[in-house]
Amino acid sequence: MKPFARRAIAGILAAIMLFAMLFTVGTAYFLFVNGSNQVYSQALSRRASAVQERLSENLLVNAFLANNNISFSVSNVGGVPVNITYVLITNSTGAVLGYYNVNAPGISPRLPLYINVGGGLGQVITNIRYSSATNYTIRLVTYRGSVFSATYPPTAQSLAAQALSSGAIGFIYLQFESFRWYNVTGVVQGSCPSGCQLQGGLTAGKPAFAIDHNKMGSYIAFSINVTNLDPRQRPIVLDNFSYIVEFLPCTKGCGNQPTVYFYIVSYDQSGNLAPFTGMVLPYNRPVMLVFTSQAPGTLRPQPSGNITSFLPAALFSFAVLHGCIGLSQPPCRSTSPGYIQYGYGQTVPFLSTLVY
Amino acid sequence: MRANRRARARAGISDVMASILSIVITLIAGFSVFSYVNGQAAVSMRQLGSAYGSTVNYLQERFVVVNVNFSSSKVTIWLYNNGATTLYIVQVLVYNSTRSLYVLYNATKVVNMNNPGSCSVSPSGLENPLLYNPSQPSSQGIPVGQMQPLTLTLPSCLSSPNNAFNAGRTYTITVLALYGNLITYSQMR
Numbered sequence: 001m002k003p004f005a006r007r008a009i010a011g012i013l014a015a016i017m018l019f020a021m022l023f024t025v026g027t028a029y030f031l032f033v034n035g036s037n038q039v040y041s042q043a044l045s046r047r048a049s050a051v052q053e054r055l056s057e058n059l060l061v062n063a064f065l066a067n068n069n070i071s072f073s074v075s076n077v078g079g080v081p082v083n084i085t086y087v088l089i090t091n092s093t094g095a096v097l098g099y100y101n102v103n104a105p106g107i108s109p110r111l112p113l114y115i116n117v118g119g120g121l122g123q124v125i126t127n128i129r130y131s132s133a134t135n136y137t138i139r140l141v142t143y144r145g146s147v148f149s150a151t152y153p154p155t156a157q158s159l160a161a162q163a164l165s166s167g168a169i170g171f172i173y174l175q176f177e178s179f180r181w182y183n184v185t186g187v188v189q190g191s192c193p194s195g196c197q198l199q200g201g202l203t204a205g206k207p208a209f210a211i212d213h214n215k216m217g218s219y220i221a222f223s224i225n226v227t228n229l230d231p232r233q234r235p236i237v238l239d240n241f242s243y244i245v246e247f248l249p250c251t252k253g254c255g256n257q258p259t260v261y262f263y264i265v266s267y268d269q270s271g272n273l274a275p276f277t278g279m280v281l282p283y284n285r286p287v288m289l290v291f292t293s294q295a296p297g298t299l300r301p302q303p304s305g306n307i308t309s310f311l312p313a314a315l316f317s318f319a320v321l322h323g324c325i326g327l328s329q330p331p332c333r334s335t336s337p338g339y340i341q342y343g344y345g346q347t348v349p350f351l352s353t354l355v356y
Numbered sequence: 357m358r359a360n361r362r363a364r365a366r367a368g369i370s371d372v373m374a375s376i377l378s379i380v381i382t383l384i385a386g387f388s389v390f391s392y393v394n395g396q397a398a399v400s401m402r403q404l405g406s407a408y409g410s411t412v413n414y415l416q417e418r419f420v421v422v423n424v425n426f427s428s429s430k431v432t433i434w435l436y437n438n439g440a441t442t443l444y445i446v447q448v449l450v451y452n453s454t455r456s457l458y459v460l461y462n463a464t465k466v467v468n469m470n471n472p473g474s475c476s477v478s479p480s481g482l483e484n485p486l487l488y489n490p491s492q493p494s495s496q497g498i499p500v501g502q503m504q505p506l507t508l509t510l511p512s513c514l515s516s517p518n519n520a521f522n523a524g525r526t527y528t529i530t531v532l533a534l535y536g537n538l539i540t541y542s543q544m545r
Contacts, residue, residue: 009375009378009379010375010378010379010381010382013379013382013383013386014382014386017382017383017386017387017389017390018386020390021389021390021393024394025390025393025394025397028397029397029400029401032401032404032405033401033404036404036405036408037408039408039412040408040411040412040415043411043412043415043416044415046415046416046440047415047416047418050418050438050440054438085501086422086436086503088422088423088434090423090425093425093426093545094423094424094425094426094432094543095425096423096425096432096434096505101503139422139423141420141422141436141503143438143501144438145418145419145420145436145438147420147422
């Protein structure tokens with residue numbers, strides 16, 4: 001009789017147990033390692049992003065006095081918006097004279113201060129009264145952990161840097177390569193009964209450092225681009241007493257050397273001119289100024305013959321810019337005492353024109 | 357009958373018994389291996405989790421030294437937590453350029469590292485607030501986005517002239533946080 005054949009039950013059981021081990025312990029281990037690695041990767045990525053964002057922060061801080069209180073302005077020149085959460089004011093030994101956290105009194109505006117890229121705050125006033133015996137350091141701490149500082153009184157280095165950024169002359173920076181001259185058309189006997197224009201429009205100006213008198217028309221104008229770089233980011237309003245003056249320096253006795261004034265005028269994008277009604281120079285925005293008039297507040301273009309009396313002649317060109325600072329719109333002149341408080345004047349003597 | 361006895365003496369286990377035995381042996385061996393592997397996997401996961409956790413904590417911990425102020429015998433360090441977890445300071449080293457002043461502060465003692473045997477004192481009164489003690493995690497740390505001062509006082513067992521912060525000298529401060537982040541900051545008094 002044939003023996004009864006049986007299956008290998010033990011082998012099947014062993015295989016089942018091996019599979020069970022694989023899909024319980026093995027899978028659980030794999031999932032755990034995978035999950036832990038994901039957490040680690042996320043933490044590493046977050047840290048790298050945080051470090052990168054922190055390095056992208058860049059604030060320019062300028063300290064000054066406002067009503068004899070330590071104050072500062074701040075501009076965001078970095079690549080990310082900034083949130084200032086702490087301000088520390090210390091003396092030269094590091095002793096903390098003022099400590100301001102979120103919503104702390106004694107600082108206006110209160111913290112936190114949010115500053116977008118390219119933005120800034122012109123004035124942040126603290127309640128620390130200035131003492132001439134103390135050197136103050138203002139430290140700004142951002143939420144990302146960057147620390148920016150400024151000192152008051154400012155160091156010679158920062159003053160020099162401000163002077164250089166302001167064209168070494170004042171708050172209004174002149175772009176020298178933008179100094180242009182134009183012929184003026186539409187003039188009838190020295191005035192503009194039907195309006196006057198820059199010949200060829202605003203873009204037809206030629207470099208004014210050297211002018212061929214043969215190419216001059218009867219009446220000429222000058223233009224130059226300026227930028228308001230006031231460290232406190234205040235607007236500057238120009239009044240009609242701004243001008244460019246051309247004069248020939250005296251050599252052998254001063255007599256008939258020409259001194260010719262080109263007062264500022266208003267213009268439109270087509271090059272049409274008008275009597276000056278005031279102009280605002282916002283902080284850090286280039287603005288073109290046009291000068292042609294013989295008298296302030298009028299539109300009487302200057303004849304070119306007034307500067308061609310002596311040829312060739314390298315004329316001194318002075319740009320005199322006058323107005324007020326801190327007011328946001330013209331006019332400057334006012335009956336209130338605020339006009340005197342906000343007055344502004346600047347002379348730029350570095351231009352020259354060779355007429356040949 | 358003698359033939360039957362001889363046949364019975366040479367008889368083996370029945371097929372059923374053999375099957376049952378092999379199954380039982382397989383089960384016992386299988387469960388033993390399963391439990392061993394499971395235990396080893398658990399140990400490994402515990403160690404791996406601990407390592408991952410330490411690394412993640414290290415990455416999340418960040419701080420900066422904002423300001424340092426010296427008086428004759430004290431130094432105040434302003435710390436700002438810009439990380440993603442509460443900041444605990446466990447150790448601070450203060451020393452000058454020549455290491456003639458070389459003091460270590462932690463949660464259990466303040467030590468003159470140039471003479472630890474004779475100048476090792478309790479931190480009470482010399483640290484404000486007390487530094488973090490990992491074995492007694494009840495201290496408050498610096499929360500995320502907050503800044504706090506830490507004032508350290510030189511122990512009185514230091515010998516002159518290194519028992520004070522002298523004007524005109526540069527001192528270095530090394531701050532060690534709980535998860536291993538380290539900052540070194542130097543400033544002249």
